[in-house]
Amino acid sequence: MRTMLNIANYEVRHILKDRVAFAIVFLAPLFYAFLMGSVYFSAAINDVPFALVDLDHSLASREVVNVFSSGQHFKINPEIDSYEKMETAMREGIIRGGIVIPEDFSQKLSQKQGTEVLAVYDASNLLWGYNVRKFAYEGMDEFNRRYAAAYLQSMGMHPTQSDEVLNMVRCSIMTWYNPTYSYINFLYAGVIFIILHQLGLLGITLTIPREKEGNTWIHYLASPLERWQIIFGKSLPYIIAGFFNYALLLWFAHQFILLKIEGSILLILLLGFLYTCAIMFLGFFISLYAENSLQISRYLILLSIPIFMISGYTWPRYRIPGVIIAISELTPFTWMAEAFRKVTIKNLGFPDIAFNVLGLIIMIIIGIGLSFTFRKDREPVAGDKIRVNGGLEYPRRV
Amino acid sequence: MNRMLRLFYAFFRREFTYIWRDRGLRVVLLVMPLLSLLLFGLTYRTQVLTDIPTAIADLDHSAQSRAVASDIKQAENLDVVAYYNSYEEIKRAIEKGEVVVGVVIPEKFGQQQELRRPTRVAMIIDGSNMVYAINSSVAVLQVVRTIEVKSGVKVLLAQGEHMQDAKNALMAVNFVDEPWFNPTINYAFFLVLGLVLNIWQQCCTLLSAMTIIGETGTRSWVHLKSSSIPLFIVFLAKILAHLVIFMATVAVLYGLCFEVLHLPLRCDFGKLMLFTLGFAVAMHSLGTLISSFARNSADASRIVMAIAVPAFVLSGFTWPLEAMPQVLAQVVKWLPQTGFFQGVIFLTMKDASWTYMSQYYFQFLLFALIAYALSMVFFRLIPQNTR
Amino acid sequence: MKNTGDKGVVISIRGLVQKVGKRTVLNGVDLDLYRGECLGVFGLRGTGKTTLLHAALGVDRIKSGNIEIWGQNIAKSQAYKKKLGLVTQQPSLFADLNVAENLDLFRVIKKAPFERLEDVIQRLQLEDYLHEALPSLQVGVYQRVALACALLNRPEILIIDEIIRDIDLESRSIILQVLEAYLEEGNSCLCGFSNMEHVHYLDRVAWLDDGSIHIYSPDEAENLWRELNAVIPKKRGEQDA
Known part of the structure; x- marks a missing residue:
């Protein structure tokens, strides 16, 4: 000992x-x-460089814009205002994602037709891809919620009433162990x-x-x-x-x-x-x-x-x-x-x-x-060996 | 001139013999990159993360709760693998990692709904593995949307609204998501090439760390030094031999990645090789710089690896440069690895333009010039050990 | 240093075959080391002196043959190592430690009592060098330190390889004195050498050539060496003339 x-x-x-x-x-x-x-x-990916391409410029579309520009997930690049610009910017990594609101967005909404918002994100690097996708979904979810509440109230529903409709079945999503992602x-x-x-x-x-x-x-x-x-x-x-x-x-x-x-x-x-x-x-x-x-x-x-x-x-x-x-x-x-x-x-x-x-x-x-497998004896070693690369490496004969 | 060429060729050839005889280096260069390709290729074989294991605890057993369960069952990317009868069991399953998403439908769920009282469904996501958690959260968001809209529509219908109106009210905006450059959100497309190139890059740095010390550290150095041979020819031959080996090994890797594993290659292959060559020169200059002042080859190897291994993490490949502290991001921007790993993605996935790539070429060139110049200075200043 | 001893066999080597890499260095060597004697293994560079000594010591695995120390096969038990001292041809002390630390570490490795330190320091006159770093020592002093380390555990067999080849005279005389005293206590010594200068300190010479051994008395060995050497200058001289 x-x-x-x-x-x-x-x-x-x-x-x-x-x-x-x-x-x-x-x-x-x-x-x-x-x-x-x-x-x-920084622990989380925030301030994702992002484009909001609003082709509609209506009150409703600005509502979408608002949802995405508030909060710290996205950093909106104001210079990108067309699909083409967005495409180039995505290719060059200036932005990592974007939302495109179509021209007929508010029109269709007012006609009570379904309309579509396009979200694109850079999936070549999934650290960006995964996160942007999640943020985009959360953003759209938020927008739909707000819109539905406003819609129901515009139909003459009381806020508590519309709340009731919307939250009839409320799914609470809990992320355990690492809630902040x-x-x-x-x-x-x-x-x-x-x-x-x-x-x-x-x-x-x-x-x-x-x-x-x-x-x-x-x-x-x-x-x-x-x-x-x-x-x-x-x-x-x-x-x-x-x-x-x-x-x-x-x-x-x-x-x-x-x-x-x-x-x-x-x-x-x-x-x-x-x-x-x-x-x-x-x-x-x-x-x-x-x-x-x-x-x-x-x-x-x-x-x-x-x-x-x-x-x-x-x-x-x-x-x-x-x-x-x-x-x-x-x-x-x-x-x-x-x-x-x-x-x-x-x-x-x-x-x-x-x-x-x-x-x-x-x-x-x-x-x-x-x-414990080692033995207290060894293979006999030659005294002088060839050294390659100045190291302690002994090449075998080739 | 002819004599110079012959001399150059002699040392060029000698370098290959040297590397071949260094058994360790031979294995490192020939086997390790291929082995890593095999390893990573297999690891990420599933490529996309679908079928997230999900468990449902339906405490109510009513028609309404069953409807919710079936919504979840039909959800994209969620794979219901177990049904439990208590919250405790769900908790246990998540703790043990058997499921990643747990859904708890409370007792009296149906009854409450009949009575038009709000009720809650708990969706639990295991956040301990982010790759899972972040995918789960999107999948859960989607299914939650469906469930909530369905219930809302039901209420509105009961109030006398039309079906279409009710739906439009609650889900006015449809959401289409387009993952660009990697439409299937394939994890292997994202990682495998980078990981393999990282191992290749490390193996090559090991070789480049031999450039000077591999010569001056040998006993035969005294002969070279005392001869009339212009030393720059010797080192030029070494450098070129190394670059040939770098490019040959990477060509094999690219071939396997793009032809066998079918990783995306959207740019011209020549463009990719040229870019890789640019990086190879910059990386080689870094190894040479270190080999010019290291005490012996073991130390040189350790120092280059001390830079090359973290360089991958620092390169912004796994964690965006934009999310790093500004100071750090500014510093690592100058490592050749950073430009390489950024650029490789841009080229293979996005076919980036020459103008865009020129910034990286410029960085490589500048880095190589500075590093080679410094190695020359060190080579002159530091006395070599001639035993 | 003449010592006839009482003919007890200490090391007995029979049919030793040893290969280094693919080269057969020793090809059936038989050798006995008797108690109290000093046996010199003579051979020029590359003839396998060190190989033989390391095999006899039990640190190198042998290809075939049988080595016994005090009647015990060395492959079976390592008890003999307690009574063994070794000075190698290549420098093998701990280069990063100073002299005192080296002695102390060897004391630990050889499980020798603390008191032995003082004795070997005094015998080999190392008092002034205790705090010097090894790389700065003269070759002679280095060899004295090496011998001191070897003697720490009061070995009964000492294996020394080229200990006084080309060292300063003072160290040479100190080492020879110490060795003489050591042998007088009835211990045995097996030493490798390649220079006939000190051949008369030996009892017998084992001449190693081409993988096998011939035993000579010191005088015979010296004469043989002279004869062999005589050939070369004569030819040259004739040519010159």
Whole structure:
């Protein structure tokens, strides 16, 4: 135990003296959390550049215009007043959506004929597309409501009476968990976890290659140390730093980026601990068998976005083919992100995340098991190798 | 001149051998983009989000409540997967994520309506996944409209209005929505190309980060440095070799995306390739710049990736630049990735005009000039390690 | 440093075949290290000295053969590692730590008691260098630190690879003194070397050539070396003349 702690102590010194490792373990997580936090800071998409093409210019059409220009969803571009202009502006991204009120709008209304309003939106980028569609529907709903009330009153109905007609069956739409449709609550926790995941792995996977590249690994192999002393001694600092970063980033997210975090603190801490351990033991295993540190950096970083996208965190999970889900379940991220959303956003208790907790625990056990596969001897290494690209890469004969 | 050309060709060829022998880089360049294409293509295979799982709890079991339930059942995009008998069950199903939309029709719903007393139907949307929530909210709005109008019409008819008048009163304006450039609101059209190009872009940056350090970091550098060979030929050959590889890999990816996955390509293919080349040069200059001052190739790789990975999120592809804080948006505008990911959408989906695209070409060019010039300065200033 | 010892076998190598990559470096080596002796493995660069030492030490997996230390097969138990000291040919101390930190970390790795630090520091006269960074050390001092680290756990077998090849004279004499004292305590030493200068400090020489071993006495080895060397200048001289 003492020996293990001593090894941990020296691992900390190695980290502190290696600029890159220090940055990865201590500085980068918060920096990236800050960077990503500022990207998503506005949380919702508002002030969508929008065109109101009113070809009718009547009292009724102005009513439509009013509905769309009030509120903060749309930022109306006043220069666009024809369909053609709207088309060009949409193509060039000057506006992301628009409403076209036909010339005979008020005429048809007064003749009590049905009339149509056209809403267009830019679906080439669905972040715009989805939101504009929603806002447009809400706007038209609002207009129809107002119009119906005015119509009934013009027929001589008392406001309370018309209210009664309109609200005979009132559907109240409630959006649970994230009523403001905040993208922060949707995405940011996942972003934090991918940061912790990738930087955590990147940090700990340097530990053995650092020894191998410094030629010091041989002393560990020749030492009477037990394998568990090496594994736990070297992982311990990363686990502690990882857990610290977890707490720090969540605090930062909650305090400054206004991420919604509800639910039991104890569960959040438990998840964080398991998540960190799962990452670190997996990382230690990778570290043992990795060719060199350059290689790990390349692969790991490339995997960041795929891990995030295939996890089912953004695109609904059951729409993703089983193969992909199975692959995604090999990473602690998938288990963690889902459980964390359940606890902090949906405010659920332990029974609902028991499966995820079990998943993480199994990952930890597998990680430790895999770490124990290393032998305290190695394949003989040649002294001098060809170096390509100035790296630590040894090409095979081609 | 002839000698220069031969020299150029020799180093041009050598670069391919180099890259091929660097097993890691070989895998990164040849396998990773294709693998990511497979991965993302499969992930977004369903492409459109229809059939949102919905549950109904009809606590009333009257003719009126059944009518509402059938309206919901017929609603576009809502897929009623379960019927429950209590609010609690609906709540549980939403908590567990089994359904995304829950409808609760209260007790005495029919009775109240008979008595002409207002009554309420609760529509619950699970907001925890925005992709779902935002689609659900539109689907729910549509069906709500139908239900409310139906009930209103009923009241008006009872008051002696004509059917047509009543309908017009309550639903005077019909609403037609047209998603442009992506008429089926296909999520895969939106994301897959961008995600794949992002991985390609990262792989290529890794290669570009070898431009200078990959040469000066080797033991053989001392020979080159002490020889009479003009070094700019060496690096020019390297750069061109890299660009050839970038364009070859991206051509394969484009081929698969547009021919196999049938992602939309509305512009001329040559136009797209030219635009990609513009970006490739700018991106390569960034890698070169970093390779000019990094201590070793591992560090160079890490630094370029520290920029290239967040660049995708910063590019405004997943979160609009307009919605970012102004300062940040102004800064990231100058990253080549921002122009590329914006421009690629404009080209492939909207076939944007040359005049529109020229702003991006200008950015790429300016960026490349500055970055290459700076790398030259660093290359001269920083003493190279000759072991 | 002559020491006949009591002929107890410490390391016994039988039929050792070792490949590095695809190249067969050792092709059926038999070798015994006796208790209390200092056995030198001689070979020019690339003949496989280091490969042999690392295999004997148990850090490199071997292709075939059998290695026993104190009668125990090294593949089966790693108990022998408690009594092992190693100085490698390539610099292998922790470059980011200073001398004192290196010694302390080696103490941890080798599970040696704290008190040993003082002893090795004093023996190898490292008092003045304790707070120096490793990259700034002279080669001689570096080798003294390396030897100090190796001796921390009071090893009974010391494996040293090219420890005094081209270092300053002061360090050389300190190292030789320490080694002499070490062997006098009845310990054994297996060392790789490629320079005949100090051959008389050895008890026996294992001459490594073309993947196999011949055992010589130090005198025989020296004579053989002289004979082999004599060929080259003679030819040159003849040509020159």
